Amino acid sequence: xxxxxxxxxxxxxxFSADSVxxxxxxxxxxxxxxxxxxxxxxxxxxxxxxxxxxxLLAVVKEQxxxxxxxxxxxxxxxxxxxPEVVRGRVLLAVANAVGEVCLFxxxxxxxxxxPRERLVHETKMVLPKREDSQELLALSLDWSTAxxxxxxxxxxxxxxxxxxxxxDLGFHVEHNWSAHQFESWTVHFDAFxxxxxxxxxxxCKLRVYDLKSxxxxxxxxxxxxxxxxxxxxxxxxxxxxxxxxxYDEQVRQWDTRQMRRPIGEQTVGGGVWRLxxxxxTEQLTLVACMYNGFCLLNQQLSVVAEYKIHxxxxxxxxxxxxxxxxxxFPHLTTAEGVIGTCSFYDHKLCIASLIKKMID
Numbered sequence: 001x002x003x004x005x006x007x008x009x010x011x012x013x014x015f016s017a018d019s020v021x022x023x024x025x026x027x028x029x030x031x032x033x034x035x036x037x038x039x040x041x042x043x044x045x046x047x048x049x050x051x052x053x054x055x056l057l058a059v060v061k062e063q064x065x066x067x068x069x070x071x072x073x074x075x076x077x078x079x080x081x082x083p084e085v086v087r088g089r090v091l092l093a094v095a096n097a098v099g100e101v102c103l104f105x106x107x108x109x110x111x112x113x114x115p116r117e118r119l120v121h122e123t124k125m126v127l128p129k130r131e132d133s134q135e136l137l138a139l140s141l142d143w144s145t146a147x148x149x150x151x152x153x154x155x156x157x158x159x160x161x162x163x164x165x166x167x168d169l170g171f172h173v174e175h176n177w178s179a180h181q182f183e184s185w186t187v188h189f190d191a192f193x194x195x196x197x198x199x200x201x202x203x204c205k206l207r208v209y210d211l212k213s214x215x216x217x218x219x220x221x222x223x224x225x226x227x228x229x230x231x232x233x234x235x236x237x238x239x240x241x242x243x244x245x246x247y248d249e250q251v252r253q254w255d256t257r258q259m260r261r262p263i264g265e266q267t268v269g270g271g272v273w274r275l276x277x278x279x280x281t282e283q284l285t286l287v288a289c290m291y292n293g294f295c296l297l298n299q300q301l302s303v304v305a306e307y308k309i310h311x312x313x314x315x316x317x318x319x320x321x322x323x324x325x326x327x328x329f330p331h332l333t334t335a336e337g338v339i340g341t342c343s344f345y346d347h348k349l350c351i352a353s354l355i356k357k358m359i360d
Contacts (some may be wrong), residue, residue: 003296003305003336008329009065009351010309015053016348017342020316020353024279028106029322030059031068031117034090034349035076036261049221050075050097050137052145056119056224059328070115078140086150087168092119093143093152097125099136101154101164101171110300115170125171127154127162140186153197156183161199163211177215179207189231190256192239192285200229206244220259224252233275237282245272251287253301266301269293277310278337278341284354286339289318294341296354309350310343315339320351329353 009085015036023305025029027235034055035201039048052075055069062073064187082091090106104119129136137157144151149176150166153259159180164171180201189198199218200237206229208220229245235241244262252265268294278284285297293308320338330340336354 004357005305005307005339005352006294006355007309007350008338009059009349011052011057011349011351013055013342013347013349015051016328016344016347018315018344019079020318020340020342020349021079021081021241022318022320022340023090023106024083024113024321025081025085025106027204027232028117028321030091030316030328031076031106032057032320033057033081034231034316034340034342035077035079035094036326036347037075037077037097037344050275052076052096054094054119055349056078056117057157058117059351059355065150069119071119072104074100077138080143082143082145082150084145086145086151089122089305091122093141095138095141095154096258097137097157099129099138101125101152103125103166103171112197114127123170125164125173126162126174127156128176128242129156130158136215139183139345141357142188142197143188144194149194151189152193153187155179155187155199157183159184159203161187161197161209167281175211175215179209179218180205183228185228185230186232188230188234190242191234191236196256198232198234198242198244200232200244200246202228204228224262225250227271229293230271230273231275231308233277233285235277235282243277245275246291247271249292251275251285251297264301266303268295268297268303270314273315276317276319278321279321280323284337286317286319288314288341290314294339305354307339307341309352310346310348312339312346312348313344314343315344316349 015038019035078095102124103122108115163175183201206222207218225246231245252262270289274288
């Protein structure tokens with residue numbers, strides 16, 4: 001190990017927390033959201049409902065976080081900010097437990113003495129589902145904004161993938177197909193080619209699809225994973241570089257030109273749920289290891305730090321996008337980055353800094 005992880009803020013999310021996302025847009029980089037998922041027993045315990053709450057938060061001063069608002073909604077399975085401003089709007093997409101993708105716009109309430117950020121609901125889309133199914137959960141989503149062509153890929157509990165196009169009139173289903181035998185846990189657009197998407201399912205398959213081709217059959221199907229495939233991260237710096245994560249506790253590194261076998265592997269324990277590369281440099285990758293906390297990998301997939309403060313399932317993980325951590329946390333003059341993490345049953349959100357260990 002050659003890095004320390006220092007907890008700066010710990011915050012109670014009330015409901016069980018499963019996703020945390022920092023806003024990437026310059027003027028709002030102090031803002032983050034946390035999505036939650038709570039099973040609520042019905043009358044007589046004959047029926048349960050999945051309820052959620054989306055917290056909009058801001059780092060306001062050193063070691064202090066402010067809740068700007070909390071929105072009640074169906075349980076949140078995933079949420080992601082658009083990677084850039086879309087037609088003058090800062091947008092957040094939310095995947096929920098009733099098979100919807102909901103779109104919110106971040107704005108400022110200028111009626112206050114000190115303007116504060118808030119979320120405004122823009123539109124939503126109910127995902128297509130099979131006729132014989134009574135239940136559909138939207139499980140994960142990913143944005144593509146290449147060339148101004150704005151799309152959101154969504155995976156669902158029926159094993160399907162939907163690609164939604166967003167224009168001034170709202171969402172339109174551009175593609176919908178069956179990708180996996182069981183749940184499609186994740187979908188991810190290639191950072192260099194927005195027509196290529198990677199999907200992972202509970203059938204242990206990694207699949208590659210070309211949106212310009214027939215989607216009845218994947219371009220590539222890989223069976224290297226020994227359990228469900230849950231997460232991807234493609235490099236924005238190095239073309240053809242892809243990471244995948246799985247319940248089998250492995251992070252795998254791929255060259256997308258040759259997908260027969262991974263070019264690197266690392267066991268992190270606990271089952272991988274989320275992979276996030278460090279913004280701009282990609283020197284480090286933040287991994288949510290479910291039953292083994294969080295860890296950080298370097299570019300050679302070596303574990304350089306572990307973060308075990310959470311006492312429950314480690315689900316949510318993301319990097320703050322601000323380049324100067326000391327602007328928000330004045331004592332962090334040597335910080336290598338700031339992360340947000342959250343965990344489930346202990347309903348905890350943490351903000352932490354990464355500090356290089358001094359070697360005598």
